[in-house]
Amino acid sequence: MPGTHVWYVSYGSNMAAARLACYLEGGCPPGGTRANPGAHDPTPPARSVPVDLPGTLYFHGDSPQWGGGVAFYDHDTPGWTAARAYLLTAAQLADVAAQEMYRAPCPDDPLVGLLGRPLPDGRHAMGPGRYETLVEVGRLDGLPLLTLTAPYGAGHVEHHRPSAAYLRMLGDGLRESRGWSAAEVAAYLRARVVEATP
Template sequence: MEHVWYVAYGSNLALERFNCYLYGGRPTGGARTYPGCRDHTAPARIEGVEIAGGLLFAGASKVWGGGSAFFDPTAPRRVAGRADLLTPDQLGDVAAQEMWREPGGAFSQDLSALLPDVAELHTMGPGRYETVVRLGEYDGLPMFTVTHGDAAELIPVAPTASYLQWIATGLAEAHGWDAPQIAHYLMGAAGVSEGWTEETLLMLRPGMSAGTEHQGG
Protein backbone atom coordinates (compact mmCIF):
# COMPACT_ATOMS: atom_id res chain seq x y z
CA MET A 1 0.00 0.00 0.00
CA GLU A 2 1.54 3.28 -1.12
CA HIS A 3 -1.52 5.33 -0.17
CA VAL A 4 -4.63 4.83 1.95
CA TRP A 5 -7.61 6.99 2.76
CA TYR A 6 -7.82 8.27 6.32
CA VAL A 7 -11.48 9.11 7.03
CA ALA A 8 -12.02 11.86 9.59
CA TYR A 9 -15.41 12.28 11.25
CA GLY A 10 -14.66 14.62 14.19
CA SER A 11 -12.69 17.85 14.38
CA ASN A 12 -10.24 16.54 11.75
CA LEU A 13 -12.98 17.20 9.20
CA ALA A 14 -11.59 20.75 9.16
CA LEU A 15 -8.41 21.07 7.13
CA GLU A 16 -6.83 23.70 9.38
CA ARG A 17 -7.33 21.54 12.42
CA PHE A 18 -6.08 18.39 10.66
CA ASN A 19 -2.97 20.29 9.60
CA CYS A 20 -1.90 20.27 13.24
CA TYR A 21 -1.53 16.50 12.93
CA LEU A 22 0.44 16.85 9.71
CA TYR A 23 2.67 19.85 10.40
CA GLY A 24 2.45 20.35 14.14
CA GLY A 25 0.67 23.13 15.98
CA ARG A 26 -2.10 23.98 18.39
CA PRO A 27 -5.68 24.51 17.18
CA THR A 28 -7.64 27.44 18.58
CA GLY A 29 -9.76 26.27 21.49
CA GLY A 30 -7.58 23.20 22.06
CA ALA A 31 -5.34 22.50 25.04
CA ARG A 32 -2.56 20.68 23.20
CA THR A 33 0.28 21.37 20.78
CA TYR A 34 0.79 18.51 18.34
CA PRO A 35 4.24 17.40 17.14
CA GLY A 36 3.03 16.60 13.61
CA CYS A 37 3.81 13.70 11.29
CA ARG A 38 7.34 12.78 10.30
CA ASP A 39 6.29 13.28 6.68
CA HIS A 40 4.79 16.74 6.14
CA THR A 41 3.55 15.97 2.62
CA ALA A 42 0.02 17.30 2.13
CA PRO A 43 -2.74 14.77 1.34
CA ALA A 44 -2.57 13.70 -2.30
CA ARG A 45 -6.34 14.13 -2.51
CA ILE A 46 -9.19 15.17 -0.22
CA GLU A 47 -12.75 13.95 -0.76
CA GLY A 48 -16.04 14.29 1.10
CA VAL A 49 -17.46 10.84 1.84
CA GLU A 50 -20.39 9.24 3.65
CA ILE A 51 -19.92 5.93 5.43
CA ALA A 52 -22.23 3.47 7.15
CA GLY A 53 -22.21 3.82 10.91
CA GLY A 54 -22.98 6.34 13.60
CA LEU A 55 -21.36 9.39 15.19
CA LEU A 56 -21.38 9.75 18.97
CA PHE A 57 -19.71 11.86 21.63
CA ALA A 58 -18.46 10.36 24.88
CA GLY A 59 -15.69 10.40 27.45
CA ALA A 60 -13.72 13.45 28.55
CA SER A 61 -11.48 15.08 25.94
CA LYS A 62 -8.13 16.32 27.26
CA VAL A 63 -7.90 18.72 24.33
CA TRP A 64 -11.39 20.22 24.16
CA GLY A 65 -13.20 19.29 27.37
CA GLY A 66 -16.57 17.59 27.00
CA GLY A 67 -17.18 14.51 24.91
CA SER A 68 -14.89 13.31 22.13
CA ALA A 69 -16.20 12.11 18.75
CA PHE A 70 -16.27 8.37 18.10
CA PHE A 71 -17.35 6.23 15.17
CA ASP A 72 -19.75 3.35 15.85
CA PRO A 73 -19.57 0.90 12.92
CA THR A 74 -22.62 -1.00 14.24
CA ALA A 75 -25.06 1.94 14.18
CA PRO A 76 -27.66 1.84 11.35
CA ARG A 77 -27.02 5.41 10.24
CA ARG A 78 -24.65 7.39 8.00
CA VAL A 79 -21.60 9.41 9.01
CA ALA A 80 -20.31 12.38 7.03
CA GLY A 81 -16.55 12.20 6.73
CA ARG A 82 -13.59 13.66 4.92
CA ALA A 83 -11.14 11.27 3.30
CA ASP A 84 -7.48 12.32 3.12
CA LEU A 85 -5.18 10.31 0.86
CA LEU A 86 -2.10 9.65 3.01
CA THR A 87 0.77 7.20 3.19
CA PRO A 88 0.39 4.35 5.70
CA ASP A 89 3.18 5.91 7.78
CA GLN A 90 1.31 9.22 7.93
CA LEU A 91 -1.86 7.44 9.04
CA GLY A 92 0.16 5.65 11.71
CA ASP A 93 1.54 8.97 12.93
CA VAL A 94 -1.93 10.56 13.00
CA ALA A 95 -3.32 7.67 15.04
CA ALA A 96 -0.35 7.80 17.40
CA GLN A 97 -0.98 11.49 18.09
CA GLU A 98 -4.65 10.72 18.76
CA MET A 99 -3.37 8.53 21.61
CA TRP A 100 -0.77 11.08 22.81
CA ARG A 101 2.07 8.93 21.49
CA GLU A 102 5.06 10.08 19.49
CA PRO A 103 4.99 9.91 15.68
CA GLY A 104 7.29 7.15 14.44
CA GLY A 105 7.11 5.18 17.68
CA ALA A 106 6.17 1.54 18.13
CA PHE A 107 2.41 2.19 18.02
CA SER A 108 2.68 4.22 14.82
CA GLN A 109 4.86 1.62 13.10
CA ASP A 110 2.70 -1.30 14.23
CA LEU A 111 -0.47 0.36 12.98
CA SER A 112 0.90 1.26 9.56
CA ALA A 113 2.28 -2.28 9.13
CA LEU A 114 -1.01 -4.01 9.96
CA LEU A 115 -3.20 -1.99 7.55
CA PRO A 116 -2.97 -4.51 4.66
CA ASP A 117 -4.29 -7.25 6.97
CA VAL A 118 -7.29 -5.34 8.40
CA ALA A 119 -10.40 -6.85 6.79
CA GLU A 120 -13.02 -5.14 8.99
CA LEU A 121 -11.52 -3.91 12.26
CA HIS A 122 -8.53 -4.56 14.46
CA THR A 123 -8.21 -3.51 18.09
CA MET A 124 -4.67 -2.69 19.16
CA GLY A 125 -5.55 -1.79 22.74
CA PRO A 126 -8.22 -0.45 25.09
CA GLY A 127 -7.54 3.25 24.38
CA ARG A 128 -9.97 5.75 22.92
CA TYR A 129 -8.61 5.52 19.38
CA GLU A 130 -6.79 2.19 19.32
CA THR A 131 -9.21 0.34 17.04
CA VAL A 132 -8.65 0.55 13.28
CA VAL A 133 -11.75 0.12 11.09
CA ARG A 134 -11.65 -0.62 7.37
CA LEU A 135 -14.50 1.18 5.63
CA GLY A 136 -14.32 -0.32 2.16
CA GLU A 137 -12.68 1.36 -0.81
CA TYR A 138 -12.83 4.67 -2.62
CA ASP A 139 -11.41 4.88 -6.14
CA GLY A 140 -9.79 1.49 -5.64
CA LEU A 141 -7.91 2.38 -2.45
CA PRO A 142 -8.83 1.24 1.09
CA MET A 143 -10.43 3.62 3.59
CA PHE A 144 -9.61 3.46 7.29
CA THR A 145 -10.56 5.33 10.43
CA VAL A 146 -9.80 4.93 14.14
CA THR A 147 -12.22 4.73 17.04
CA HIS A 148 -12.90 3.03 20.38
CA GLY A 149 -13.28 -0.74 20.31
CA ASP A 150 -16.60 -0.64 22.19
CA ALA A 151 -17.94 2.66 20.89
CA ALA A 152 -21.56 1.49 21.06
CA GLU A 153 -21.20 0.92 24.81
CA LEU A 154 -19.86 4.38 25.67
CA ILE A 155 -21.97 6.75 27.77
CA PRO A 156 -22.92 9.84 25.72
CA VAL A 157 -21.43 13.17 26.84
CA ALA A 158 -22.07 16.58 25.28
CA PRO A 159 -19.17 18.10 23.31
CA THR A 160 -17.92 21.66 23.82
CA ALA A 161 -18.55 24.65 21.56
CA SER A 162 -14.93 24.92 20.38
CA TYR A 163 -14.91 21.25 19.37
CA LEU A 164 -18.21 21.49 17.51
CA GLN A 165 -17.05 24.67 15.78
CA TRP A 166 -14.24 22.73 14.12
CA ILE A 167 -16.61 19.91 13.16
CA ALA A 168 -19.13 22.36 11.71
CA THR A 169 -16.37 24.07 9.74
CA GLY A 170 -15.22 20.71 8.41
CA LEU A 171 -18.72 19.66 7.37
CA ALA A 172 -19.10 22.91 5.44
CA GLU A 173 -15.71 22.38 3.77
CA ALA A 174 -16.07 18.70 2.92
CA HIS A 175 -19.77 18.55 2.04
CA GLY A 176 -20.85 22.13 1.35
CA TRP A 177 -23.52 21.95 4.04
CA ASP A 178 -25.15 25.07 5.44
CA ALA A 179 -25.87 25.76 9.10
CA PRO A 180 -29.32 24.11 9.26
CA GLN A 181 -28.00 20.93 7.59
CA ILE A 182 -25.09 20.78 10.02
CA ALA A 183 -27.30 21.39 13.06
CA HIS A 184 -29.73 18.66 11.99
CA TYR A 185 -26.90 16.19 11.39
CA LEU A 186 -25.18 16.87 14.71
CA MET A 187 -28.42 16.53 16.66
CA GLY A 188 -28.58 12.94 15.41
CA ALA A 189 -25.29 12.10 17.15
CA ALA A 190 -25.52 10.60 20.63
CA GLY A 191 -24.35 13.05 23.29
CA VAL A 192 -25.13 16.28 21.45
CA SER A 193 -28.66 16.59 22.81
CA GLU A 194 -27.19 16.37 26.34
CA GLY A 195 -26.08 19.99 26.03
CA TRP A 196 -27.33 21.39 22.71
CA THR A 197 -30.45 22.12 20.69
CA GLU A 198 -30.73 22.72 16.95
CA GLU A 199 -31.18 26.41 17.74
CA THR A 200 -27.94 26.67 19.71
CA LEU A 201 -26.08 24.62 17.09
CA LEU A 202 -27.02 27.24 14.49
CA MET A 203 -24.72 29.65 16.34
CA LEU A 204 -21.63 27.63 15.37
CA ARG A 205 -21.26 29.63 12.11
CA PRO A 206 -20.00 26.80 9.86
CA GLY A 207 -17.42 27.62 7.25
CA MET A 208 -15.76 30.24 9.46
CA SER A 209 -12.08 29.55 10.07
CA ALA A 210 -11.58 28.63 13.71
CA GLY A 211 -7.91 29.54 13.45
CA THR A 212 -4.77 27.61 14.35
CA GLU A 213 -1.14 28.15 15.21
CA HIS A 214 1.34 26.04 13.24
CA GLN A 215 4.86 25.04 14.17
CA GLY A 216 5.81 24.24 10.60
CA GLY A 217 4.45 23.21 7.25
Protein backbone atom coordinates (compact mmCIF):
# COMPACT_ATOMS: atom_id res chain seq x y z
CA MET A 1 0.00 0.00 0.00
CA PRO A 2 1.21 3.59 -0.50
CA GLY A 3 3.34 4.71 2.41
CA THR A 4 4.66 1.23 3.12
CA HIS A 5 8.42 1.31 3.57
CA VAL A 6 10.84 -0.87 1.62
CA TRP A 7 14.60 -1.01 1.30
CA TYR A 8 15.87 0.32 -2.01
CA VAL A 9 19.25 -1.30 -2.65
CA SER A 10 21.70 0.62 -4.83
CA TYR A 11 24.95 -0.86 -6.13
CA GLY A 12 25.77 1.98 -8.57
CA SER A 13 25.86 5.76 -8.48
CA ASN A 14 22.86 5.97 -6.13
CA MET A 15 25.08 4.67 -3.33
CA ALA A 16 26.16 8.34 -3.13
CA ALA A 17 23.60 10.30 -1.12
CA ALA A 18 24.00 13.35 -3.40
CA ARG A 19 23.04 11.27 -6.42
CA LEU A 20 19.99 9.70 -4.79
CA ALA A 21 18.91 13.15 -3.59
CA CYS A 22 18.52 14.23 -7.22
CA TYR A 23 15.96 11.45 -7.72
CA LEU A 24 14.09 12.49 -4.57
CA GLU A 25 14.47 16.27 -4.54
CA GLY A 26 15.21 16.90 -8.23
CA GLY A 27 18.31 18.37 -9.85
CA CYS A 28 21.43 17.38 -11.75
CA PRO A 29 24.00 15.19 -9.99
CA PRO A 30 27.63 16.37 -9.71
CA GLY A 31 29.37 15.39 -12.94
CA GLY A 32 26.09 14.55 -14.68
CA THR A 33 24.49 16.25 -17.68
CA ARG A 34 20.74 15.86 -17.08
CA ALA A 35 18.42 17.17 -14.37
CA ASN A 36 15.97 14.81 -12.69
CA PRO A 37 12.43 15.99 -11.88
CA GLY A 38 12.47 14.44 -8.41
CA ALA A 39 9.94 12.33 -6.53
CA HIS A 40 6.46 13.37 -5.43
CA ASP A 41 7.71 12.93 -1.87
CA PRO A 42 11.21 14.46 -1.53
CA THR A 43 11.70 13.28 2.06
CA PRO A 44 15.25 11.92 2.59
CA PRO A 45 15.63 8.20 3.35
CA ALA A 46 14.71 7.26 6.91
CA ARG A 47 17.90 5.15 7.19
CA SER A 48 20.71 3.74 5.11
CA VAL A 49 22.90 0.71 5.74
CA PRO A 50 25.68 -1.04 3.79
CA VAL A 51 24.77 -4.47 2.46
CA ASP A 52 26.75 -7.18 0.67
CA LEU A 53 24.94 -8.86 -2.22
CA PRO A 54 25.67 -12.29 -3.67
CA GLY A 55 26.16 -11.79 -7.39
CA THR A 56 28.19 -9.83 -9.91
CA LEU A 57 28.50 -6.14 -10.73
CA TYR A 58 29.10 -5.29 -14.40
CA PHE A 59 29.11 -2.18 -16.59
CA HIS A 60 27.18 -1.94 -19.84
CA GLY A 61 25.51 0.52 -22.19
CA ASP A 62 26.10 4.20 -22.89
CA SER A 63 24.57 6.51 -20.32
CA PRO A 64 22.87 9.76 -21.47
CA GLN A 65 23.58 11.12 -17.97
CA TRP A 66 27.23 10.12 -17.51
CA GLY A 67 28.57 8.83 -20.83
CA GLY A 68 30.11 5.36 -20.87
CA GLY A 69 28.83 2.21 -19.20
CA VAL A 70 26.71 2.14 -16.08
CA ALA A 71 26.41 -0.44 -13.31
CA PHE A 72 24.13 -3.46 -13.44
CA TYR A 73 23.69 -6.30 -11.01
CA ASP A 74 23.57 -9.97 -12.00
CA HIS A 75 22.01 -11.89 -9.11
CA ASP A 76 22.63 -15.27 -10.76
CA THR A 77 26.36 -15.05 -11.53
CA PRO A 78 28.70 -15.91 -8.62
CA GLY A 79 30.55 -13.07 -6.97
CA TRP A 80 29.84 -10.33 -4.47
CA THR A 81 28.67 -6.78 -4.84
CA ALA A 82 28.93 -3.89 -2.39
CA ALA A 83 25.63 -2.03 -2.06
CA ARG A 84 23.79 0.48 0.09
CA ALA A 85 20.19 0.03 1.23
CA TYR A 86 17.98 3.08 1.76
CA LEU A 87 14.71 2.97 3.67
CA LEU A 88 12.16 4.64 1.35
CA THR A 89 8.41 4.50 0.90
CA ALA A 90 7.13 2.28 -1.89
CA ALA A 91 5.95 5.40 -3.71
CA GLN A 92 9.42 6.94 -3.54
CA LEU A 93 11.00 3.78 -4.95
CA ALA A 94 8.48 3.77 -7.80
CA ASP A 95 9.44 7.38 -8.57
CA VAL A 96 13.16 6.49 -8.50
CA ALA A 97 12.51 3.54 -10.84
CA ALA A 98 10.67 5.79 -13.32
CA GLN A 99 13.51 8.30 -13.39
CA GLU A 100 16.08 5.53 -13.90
CA MET A 101 14.27 4.92 -17.19
CA TYR A 102 14.14 8.67 -17.99
CA ARG A 103 10.40 8.84 -17.39
CA ALA A 104 8.51 11.35 -15.28
CA PRO A 105 7.23 9.89 -12.00
CA CYS A 106 3.53 9.02 -12.05
CA PRO A 107 1.41 9.46 -8.91
CA ASP A 108 -0.62 6.34 -9.77
CA ASP A 109 2.31 4.10 -10.67
CA PRO A 110 1.11 0.46 -10.46
CA LEU A 111 4.53 -0.50 -9.14
CA VAL A 112 3.58 0.97 -5.74
CA GLY A 113 0.99 -1.73 -5.12
CA LEU A 114 3.36 -4.47 -6.24
CA LEU A 115 6.04 -3.38 -3.76
CA GLY A 116 3.82 -4.18 -0.81
CA ARG A 117 3.70 -7.91 -1.67
CA PRO A 118 6.32 -10.65 -2.09
CA LEU A 119 7.58 -10.84 -5.67
CA PRO A 120 6.82 -14.09 -7.54
CA ASP A 121 10.12 -15.98 -7.87
CA GLY A 122 11.83 -13.02 -6.19
CA ARG A 123 11.72 -10.79 -9.26
CA HIS A 124 9.36 -8.80 -11.46
CA ALA A 125 9.86 -7.49 -15.01
CA MET A 126 8.27 -4.07 -15.33
CA GLY A 127 9.38 -3.95 -18.97
CA PRO A 128 12.37 -4.73 -21.22
CA GLY A 129 14.38 -1.66 -20.24
CA ARG A 130 17.76 -1.57 -18.59
CA TYR A 131 16.49 -0.86 -15.05
CA GLU A 132 13.05 -2.41 -15.35
CA THR A 133 13.77 -5.72 -13.61
CA LEU A 134 13.03 -5.60 -9.90
CA VAL A 135 14.86 -8.18 -7.77
CA GLU A 136 14.29 -8.97 -4.11
CA VAL A 137 17.76 -9.69 -2.70
CA GLY A 138 16.71 -10.43 0.89
CA ARG A 139 14.93 -8.89 3.85
CA LEU A 140 16.02 -6.58 6.63
CA ASP A 141 13.96 -5.75 9.71
CA GLY A 142 11.07 -7.61 8.12
CA LEU A 143 11.05 -5.44 4.98
CA PRO A 144 12.12 -6.47 1.46
CA LEU A 145 15.49 -5.44 0.06
CA LEU A 146 14.74 -4.47 -3.56
CA THR A 147 17.07 -3.51 -6.38
CA LEU A 148 16.68 -2.53 -10.03
CA THR A 149 18.70 -4.07 -12.82
CA ALA A 150 18.57 -5.25 -16.43
CA PRO A 151 16.79 -8.39 -17.65
CA TYR A 152 20.06 -9.73 -19.08
CA GLY A 153 23.03 -11.09 -17.14
CA ALA A 154 26.70 -10.20 -17.24
CA GLY A 155 27.52 -13.00 -19.66
CA HIS A 156 25.04 -11.87 -22.31
CA VAL A 157 26.24 -8.35 -23.14
CA GLU A 158 29.39 -6.43 -23.99
CA HIS A 159 30.95 -4.70 -21.00
CA HIS A 160 31.58 -0.97 -21.45
CA ARG A 161 33.97 1.18 -19.49
CA PRO A 162 32.30 3.74 -17.18
CA SER A 163 33.17 7.44 -17.35
CA ALA A 164 35.46 9.00 -14.76
CA ALA A 165 32.55 11.06 -13.40
CA TYR A 166 30.44 7.94 -12.89
CA LEU A 167 33.25 6.09 -11.14
CA ARG A 168 33.81 9.10 -8.87
CA MET A 169 30.14 8.93 -7.86
CA LEU A 170 30.41 5.21 -7.12
CA GLY A 171 33.53 5.92 -5.09
CA ASP A 172 31.71 8.58 -3.09
CA GLY A 173 28.98 6.09 -2.27
CA LEU A 174 31.40 3.39 -1.20
CA ARG A 175 33.26 5.81 1.09
CA GLU A 176 30.05 7.21 2.60
CA SER A 177 28.39 3.88 3.25
CA ARG A 178 31.39 1.76 4.22
CA GLY A 179 34.09 4.15 5.34
CA TRP A 180 36.48 2.71 2.76
CA SER A 181 39.77 4.38 1.99
CA ALA A 182 40.64 5.62 -1.48
CA ALA A 183 42.81 2.54 -1.96
CA GLU A 184 39.96 0.17 -0.98
CA VAL A 185 37.56 1.93 -3.35
CA ALA A 186 40.07 1.79 -6.20
CA ALA A 187 40.75 -1.92 -5.67
CA TYR A 188 37.04 -2.78 -5.62
CA LEU A 189 36.27 -0.82 -8.79
CA ARG A 190 39.41 -1.93 -10.63
CA ALA A 191 38.48 -5.59 -10.14
CA ARG A 192 35.08 -4.99 -11.72
CA VAL A 193 35.99 -2.63 -14.54
CA VAL A 194 39.03 -4.59 -15.76
CA GLU A 195 37.03 -6.67 -18.22
CA ALA A 196 35.20 -3.66 -19.64
CA THR A 197 35.93 -2.64 -23.22
CA PRO A 198 36.65 1.04 -24.03
